[in-house]
Amino acid sequence: MISVQPFLTPDQSREMVRIGDATFDAELRSCYDDLLTTRGRFHGQSVKAIALCGPTCAGKTTTAKKLQKLLEEKGKRVHTISIDDFYYDRAYLKKRTKNGEIDFDSPDTIDTKELSLTLKEIFDDNENVVEVPTYNFQKGTRGEPRLIPVDD
Secondary structure (H helix, E strand, C coil): CCCCCCCCCHHHHHHHHHHHHHHHHHHHHHHHHHHHCCCCCCCCCCCCCCCCCCCCCCCHHHHHHHHHHHHHHCCCCCCCCCHHHHECCHHHHHHCCCCCCCCCCCHHHECHHHHHHHHHHHHCCCCCEEEECCEECCCCEECCCEEEECCC
């Protein structure tokens, strides 16, 4: 019988996760500090949007929530918009596939026209409130949009 020894003990694994989380939080705080201080490359300009990108399960939502918390603690009004809310309805996507399997990682599953229009409205100085779609994964359809105030 072959005995497999774990590479790390449970205590070492916990410590590795703790260090990783602390390092991530420090790096995020550094980015946050750059957004709010004179050291930042955005100094003097109003930051209306911050985009986070990365592959599935890379931590975009977690990062957005942590950054939102940091900014709100400083009195900034923050709203998150998820690319997931711009998925086409599941029935439409199934019609577009050969075998009915939907690859939600494919850019073809995103209604980029709607996303583009929404972002344009956010940056349009004439808009005070923007409707942002919401996607219901259980139903596979978009639900009622949510309203996001965008006036300064």
